[in-house]
Amino acid sequence: MPQGKVLVAQGGGPTAVINESLVGVVTEARKFDSIERVYGALHGVSGIVNEDFLDLTQETDANLENVAKTPCSALGSTRVKPDLAYCQEIFKVLQAHEISTFLYIGGNDSSDTLKILAEEAVNANYALRCIHVPKTIDNDLMINDHTPGYPSAARFVASAFAGVNQDNRALPGAYIGVVMGRHAGFLTAASALARNFEDDGPHLIYLPETTFNADQFASDVKRVYDKYGRVVIAVSEGIHDESGQPIITTLAKEVERDDHGNVQLSGTGALADLLCDVVKAKTDISRVRGDTFGYLQRSFLGCVSDVDQREAREVGQRALQYAQTGDTDGSVTIHRVDKGGQYAAEYQLSPLDAVAGKTKVMDPSFIADSGHDVTDAFMDYLTPLVGSDMPVVARLEADPVAKILKK
Amino acid sequence: MPQGKVLVAQGGGPTAVINESLVGVVTEARKFDSIERVYGALHGVSGIVNEDFLDLTQETDANLENVAKTPCSALGSTRVKPDLAYCQEIFKVLQAHEISTFLYIGGNDSSDTLKILAEEAVNANYALRCIHVPKTIDNDLMINDHTPGYPSAARFVASAFAGVNQDNRALPGAYIGVVMGRHAGFLTAASALARNFEDDGPHLIYLPETTFNADQFASDVKRVYDKYGRVVIAVSEGIHDESGQPIITTLAKEVERDDHGNVQLSGTGALADLLCDVVKAKTDISRVRGDTFGYLQRSFLGCVSDVDQREAREVGQRALQYAQTGDTDGSVTIHRVDKGGQYAAEYQLSPLDAVAGKTKVMDPSFIADSGHDVTDAFMDYLTPLVGSDMPVVARLEADPVAKILKK
Numbered sequence: 001m002p003q004g005k006v007l008v009a010q011g012g013g014p015t016a017v018i019n020e021s022l023v024g025v026v027t028e029a030r031k032f033d034s035i036e037r038v039y040g041a042l043h044g045v046s047g048i049v050n051e052d053f054l055d056l057t058q059e060t061d062a063n064l065e066n067v068a069k070t071p072c073s074a075l076g077s078t079r080v081k082p083d084l085a086y087c088q089e090i091f092k093v094l095q096a097h098e099i100s101t102f103l104y105i106g107g108n109d110s111s112d113t114l115k116i117l118a119e120e121a122v123n124a125n126y127a128l129r130c131i132h133v134p135k136t137i138d139n140d141l142m143i144n145d146h147t148p149g150y151p152s153a154a155r156f157v158a159s160a161f162a163g164v165n166q167d168n169r170a171l172p173g174a175y176i177g178v179v180m181g182r183h184a185g186f187l188t189a190a191s192a193l194a195r196n197f198e199d200d201g202p203h204l205i206y207l208p209e210t211t212f213n214a215d216q217f218a219s220d221v222k223r224v225y226d227k228y229g230r231v232v233i234a235v236s237e238g239i240h241d242e243s244g245q246p247i248i249t250t251l252a253k254e255v256e257r258d259d260h261g262n263v264q265l266s267g268t269g270a271l272a273d274l275l276c277d278v279v280k281a282k283t284d285i286s287r288v289r290g291d292t293f294g295y296l297q298r299s300f301l302g303c304v305s306d307v308d309q310r311e312a313r314e315v316g317q318r319a320l321q322y323a324q325t326g327d328t329d330g331s332v333t334i335h336r337v338d339k340g341g342q343y344a345a346e347y348q349l350s351p352l353d354a355v356a357g358k359t360k361v362m363d364p365s366f367i368a369d370s371g372h373d374v375t376d377a378f379m380d381y382l383t384p385l386v387g388s389d390m391p392v393v394a395r396l397e398a399d400p401v402a403k404i405l406k407k
Numbered sequence: 408m409p410q411g412k413v414l415v416a417q418g419g420g421p422t423a424v425i426n427e428s429l430v431g432v433v434t435e436a437r438k439f440d441s442i443e444r445v446y447g448a449l450h451g452v453s454g455i456v457n458e459d460f461l462d463l464t465q466e467t468d469a470n471l472e473n474v475a476k477t478p479c480s481a482l483g484s485t486r487v488k489p490d491l492a493y494c495q496e497i498f499k500v501l502q503a504h505e506i507s508t509f510l511y512i513g514g515n516d517s518s519d520t521l522k523i524l525a526e527e528a529v530n531a532n533y534a535l536r537c538i539h540v541p542k543t544i545d546n547d548l549m550i551n552d553h554t555p556g557y558p559s560a561a562r563f564v565a566s567a568f569a570g571v572n573q574d575n576r577a578l579p580g581a582y583i584g585v586v587m588g589r590h591a592g593f594l595t596a597a598s599a600l601a602r603n604f605e606d607d608g609p610h611l612i613y614l615p616e617t618t619f620n621a622d623q624f625a626s627d628v629k630r631v632y633d634k635y636g637r638v639v640i641a642v643s644e645g646i647h648d649e650s651g652q653p654i655i656t657t658l659a660k661e662v663e664r665d666d667h668g669n670v671q672l673s674g675t676g677a678l679a680d681l682l683c684d685v686v687k688a689k690t691d692i693s694r695v696r697g698d699t700f701g702y703l704q705r706s707f708l709g710c711v712s713d714v715d716q717r718e719a720r721e722v723g724q725r726a727l728q729y730a731q732t733g734d735t736d737g738s739v740t741i742h743r744v745d746k747g748g749q750y751a752a753e754y755q756l757s758p759l760d761a762v763a764g765k766t767k768v769m770d771p772s773f774i775a776d777s778g779h780d781v782t783d784a785f786m787d788y789l790t791p792l793v794g795s796d797m798p799v800v801a802r803l804e805a806d807p808v809a810k811i812l813k814k
Contacts, residue, residue: 014577016570039808053808066801072573074803079578096811163423163706166479170421171486175702194708268683269676269699276675292676294698295582299570301601302710302798391709394473396481401446401460404503 011106015149024316044078154190161194173287201232208238305387418513422556431723451485561597568601580694608639712794750791
């Protein structure tokens with residue numbers, strides 16, 4: 001069993017429940033006499049190199065429980081992916097602080113970081129136990145049935161579309177909501193959970209797993225609008241044409257690229273506006289509105305799946321246990337089991353390289369043949385994840401009054 | 408006491424609690440034997456002209472309670488403002504259906520509609536009791552301390568900024584969130600409620616009550632960024648230059664105008680993107696992100712102030728009572744009273760023309776001298792409105808670990 005100090009850090013995009021996992025690690029560590037201290041690195045691996053550690057051993061249970069309920073990485077996050085030289089810097093710091101266990105809470109980039117680090121630790125003959133704790137609203141980690149953070153973000157997206165669908169019923173027109181997800185459409189697909197009545201939106205759901213064609217899009221929009229007098233559309237920020245070009249680049253002249261050369265999809269309203277322009281140009285719909293849900297999807301205060309909270313806590317606790325009682329590095333993975341028709345989750349430690357740097361996308365069985373909707377199989381998959389007490393949506397049921405003047 | 412039928416309708420932009428007022432009208436009417444039927448007009452005054460009525464007398468109390476909890480006008484809404492000819496069409500329909508009382512739930516446009524209708528009813532010698540039921544997320548109705556719909560939207564904006572502030576702490580940079588409010592900054596100002604710690608955002612709040620200057624804005628942003636290493640900014644969609652020109656028009660070449668010739672501010676991400684461009688061009692901040700909160704602010708499922716719910720219900724009930732037991736038209740208004748240091752609301756019937764077509768903006772005492780923040784007086788005003796059980800926001804409190812290599 002590793003002695004000494006445990007180090008925990010958070011990487012990548014925040015989620016509503018990422019601190020549940022952090023607190024799961026810290027509280028579980030308190031059960032092991034062999035663990036001397038739990039350090040938290042600020043801003044992921046960059047905090048290790050900078051020796052920016054908090055001594056989480058000092059945290060009260062009461063404050064930890066409040067932190068667990070607070071959205072977004074309490075330790076701060078990073079997008080840094082270390083190379084060999086960076087890893088050597090990390091080992092120097094870990095050695096100086098006598099750290100034997102590193103738990104990294106993050107997505108596929110963070111698990112890739114951990115894989116690199118674990119390999120370099122072996123090469124450097126540095127004894128380091130590396131456990132990856134899953135997290136991502138994109139729900140795109142291999143092996144996992146789903147990932148902590150996704151159910152709460154899905155609940156946000158479903159709640160948002162349930163609301164804008166009502167808004168669109170009240171003041172009809174075309175409404176486009178753009179949802180996060182560069183390669184995987186899981187979060188956009190969650191918009192389908194907003195539907196309660198046969199004519200509820202979103203009526204069209206465009207995913208990055210399918211090819212997007214602007215003419216076909218305009219024709220779909222027009223068809224729904226002609227049927228219902230209104231249309232609500234969910235669009236993934238990652239939609240692309242048949243050559244793989246993001247639609248935001250094919251529609252816009254100027255696009256911003258991030259440090260990795262990726263086109264900036266979030267933190268800009270451009271895609272929703274461009275798609276509104278398509279609808280205005282190619283249909284006769286007069287009221288066309290678009291919103292880009294942006295960072296609210298992963299951080300909004302008070303929109304959390306209780307299932308997600310419990311599972312995020314548990315993967316943190318499991319990670320600590322695997323580190324203390326196991327003898328391999330790995331990634332904690334979530335697996336679905338059927339307990340007498342009821343949803344339940346089980347946990348395993350899977351090899352790092354089965355998760356690291358890979359991206360899971362939606363299974364074809366989750367995508368309707370039309371290419372712009374989800375299947376019942378997806379709804380069965382999603383429904384138990386978003387948690388209890390989803391607010392009710394109701395309509396007036398009274399009969400129309402017989403017309404007197406215009407009968 | 409008016410005999411016969413009561414007609415109720417909803418106008419203008421939806422809110423999260425507008426159906427509480429509708430249900431307040433319908434359930435209160437059940438106490439009066441003199442009321443034969445309660446009709447609901449679909450899509451406001453346009454539903455009257457089209458004779459599109461639902462017989463709400465048929466609704467069960469159980470379904471009405473579910474409708475009350477559902478966001479956005481269950482009867483549908485409209486932006487139509489009737490002229491004389493339109494009013495004559497309305498009277499023909501009301502007469503044919505023997506309707507003596509019209510309750511219109513809406514904002515200053517809807518109260519103006521009601522004022523026109525009430526005046527034309529007198530001219531036409533048509534006996535019609537007209538009562539306006541207040542509603543608007545903009546909080547811009549005269550006489551009222553605040554308006555139903557605003558507290559829930561304020562809670563959404565505060566919850567959104569509390570989340571993005573955490574996100575911005577985790578992955579630092581500049582973040583701009585654009586909030587609804589063409590003339591009144593109340594909703595944007597509610598972002599201040601997101602702050603829990605001294606360095607929490609929003610650090611800068613730009614309101615339509617003050618003049619916006621892009622150079623000053625960039626300089627403010629840079630100053631905060633240099634101090635905290637990050638900056639969160641709340642901006643009203645209605646910010647304008649000293650000549651009154653909306654900033655979205657001064658920054659953009661192309662803007663869309665609505666049917667009234669107003670520049671389209673909502674349903675487009677343009678302003679956030681343009682302001683991000685300003686920050687990128689005029690500062691050295693590399694990570695700049697902007698979101699436009701859009702329609703989620705007034706429709707999001709499950710983000711409601713319980714105070715707002717109760718008050719929205721009550722103004723509907725009061726409106727019905729004023730109509731049945733009073734002898735004048737008017738607008739139900741909300742007034743704040745201090746009950747032993749505790750917030751409480753009282754209700755009055757105020758003259759229609761005191762509310763109709765007028766816009767209340769933020770009192771100068773609510774705006775900080777800097778012009779880009781709110782005062783403690785505003786926080787005292789807002790805090791009791793947003794309701795109970797705001798989610799907790801906490802931080803890790805542990806001490807930093809002493810550096811060994813870089814001491």
